[in-house]
Amino acid sequence: MKKKFKGISSTAIHSSNLNNANNAHLTPIYATSTFTFETTQDGMERFASVDKENIYSRWGNPTFKAAEETISALEAFGLKDDKGNDLQLKALLHSSGQAAMATMFLSCVQSGDTILSHYSLYGGTYELMHKVLHDTGVKIELVDMRNVQAVESAFASNTNIKLVHIETPANPTIQCVDIEAVANIGKKHGAIVTVDNTFATPYLQQPFKYNVDYVFHSTTKFLNGHGTAIGGVLVGKDINQMKTKVWKWHALLGGNANPFDAFLLINGMKTLEVRMKQHCSNAMQLAEYLNHHQGIEKVNYNGLSSHPDYSISQKQMTHPGPMMSIELKGGLQAGISFLNALQMCVRAVSLGTVDTLVSHPASMTHVSVPKEERLKFGITDGLIRISVGIENIEDIIADFEQALEVVN
Numbered sequence: 199m200k201k202k203f204k205g206i207s208s209t210a211i212h213s214s215n216l217n218n219a220n221n222a223h224l225t226p227i228y229a230t231s232t233f234t235f236e237t238t239q240d241g242m243e244r245f246a247s248v249d250k251e252n253i254y255s256r257w258g259n260p261t262f263k264a265a266e267e268t269i270s271a272l273e274a275f276g277l278k279d280d281k282g283n284d285l286q287l288k289a290l291l292h293s294s295g296q297a298a299m300a301t302m303f304l305s306c307v308q309s310g311d312t313i314l315s316h317y318s319l320y321g322g323t324y325e326l327m328h329k330v331l332h333d334t335g336v337k338i339e340l341v342d343m344r345n346v347q348a349v350e351s352a353f354a355s356n357t358n359i360k361l362v363h364i365e366t367p368a369n370p371t372i373q374c375v376d377i378e379a380v381a382n383i384g385k386k387h388g389a390i391v392t393v394d395n396t397f398a399t400p401y402l403q404q405p406f407k408y409n410v411d412y413v414f415h416s417t418t419k420f421l422n423g424h425g426t427a428i429g430g431v432l433v434g435k436d437i438n439q440m441k442t443k444v445w446k447w448h449a450l451l452g453g454n455a456n457p458f459d460a461f462l463l464i465n466g467m468k469t470l471e472v473r474m475k476q477h478c479s480n481a482m483q484l485a486e487y488l489n490h491h492q493g494i495e496k497v498n499y500n501g502l503s504s505h506p507d508y509s510i511s512q513k514q515m516t517h518p519g520p521m522m523s524i525e526l527k528g529g530l531q532a533g534i535s536f537l538n539a540l541q542m543c544v545r546a547v548s549l550g551t552v553d554t555l556v557s558h559p560a561s562m563t564h565v566s567v568p569k570e571e572r573l574k575f576g577i578t579d580g581l582i583r584i585s586v587g588i589e590n591i592e593d594i595i596a597d598f599e600q601a602l603e604v605v606n
């Protein structure tokens with residue numbers, strides 16, 4: 199019997215059905231590749247079971263299971279299924295967000311199928327689509343999904359669209375796609391609908407409220423929260439499919455998590471709500487400060503009414519979240535100098551850690567992308583991406599203020 203809680207923190211802390219022989223308070227790190235059988239009969243029964251529990255750690259492990267149960271409970275928190283019962287979900291923990299994404303796409307599409315997605319995507323997703331899936335015969339079509347008519351037109355002109363993939367808010371312009379509207383179009387045409395919920399976390403956005411089949415996360419980010427491990431999770435609402443077809447791809451591709459990283463994730467998730475509250479409140483204050491700064495051309499933050507996707511984010515998120523980007527007036531050199539001038543905030547890619555992480559895509563993540571290409575995705579020379587941390591907001595603003603003075 200699954201426990202039911204009134205709040206999301208209790209859900210994050212108490213959702214896994216922790217059974218362990220030594221009454222350990224915290225989930226133990228089951229650092230074991232294989233599990234023993236009491237008898238041959240016991241082994242036969244475990245192999246015959248659809249759950250394939252406690253056989254071999256590439257197939258599953260009790261530490262992974264605790265993390266999986268917690269994430270399923272968070273994504274399902276307060277939601278009902280079509281029959282009005284509490285929504286049940288099944289999660290599979292992976293070694294990275296990319297591994298979770300690979301299981302998801304490969305178990306859903308095959309040669310000749312098309313994946314339809316938004317043109318602003320995480321770089322690894324874009325590359326997985328264009329450099330790996332493309333070579334297997336899967337076609338990729340990218341449109342501006344903020345325009346639902348473009349989604350309808352894509353279906354009208356391509357009958358092979360098998361899967362619609364939504365990433366919202368998206369990297370690095372924080373564009374938002376209307377999950378409900380796009381998922382409804384996808385379902386009307388019989389497509390599988392998937393959402394990358396990494397930037398928002400289930401605390402801010404629950405895609406399973408809508409017509410969505412799979413949600414995945416890079417757990418490396420806000421779910422872990424401390425930057426201690428790479429990880430990913432794939433969550434689905436067709437439990438049988440998750441335990442059979444999807445599990446087969448997961449186990450045979452071999453992108454399983456490891457018990458130590460799962461342990462770090464379990465403990466990180468316990469503070470998700472308190473961390474997210476502080477991340478979000480800091481982000482709003484920082485965005486308002488930066489929005490009035492003379493040296494800044496533009497603040498891309500979906501919590502500002504000037505952001506083109508402000509109303510979509512208000513509709514589907516409980517808060518606009520901790521991610522933003524800014525465009526400095528001085529272009530490439532200003533971007534480089536700004537990052538160099540930071541004294542507390544950290545120069546690093548990735549996101550979702552307790553400290554504020556700042557990166558300059560034009561000189562870092564997108565340095566090998568031709569300028570004309572990256573401009574199409576809104577990555578201008580002076581664009582700075584910020585994952586706002588949970589430090590005291592006075593210190594974050596003071597650091598930005600002094601770094602902007604150096605640049606201007």
Ligand SMILES: Cc1ncc(COP(=O)(O)O)c(C=O)c1O
Binds near residue numbers: 295296322323396429
């Ligand atoms: C939105 C998004 N999706 C997926 C990934 C891939 O996750 P990982 O690096 O854990 O493989 C990332 C990583 O930055 C991301 O930001």
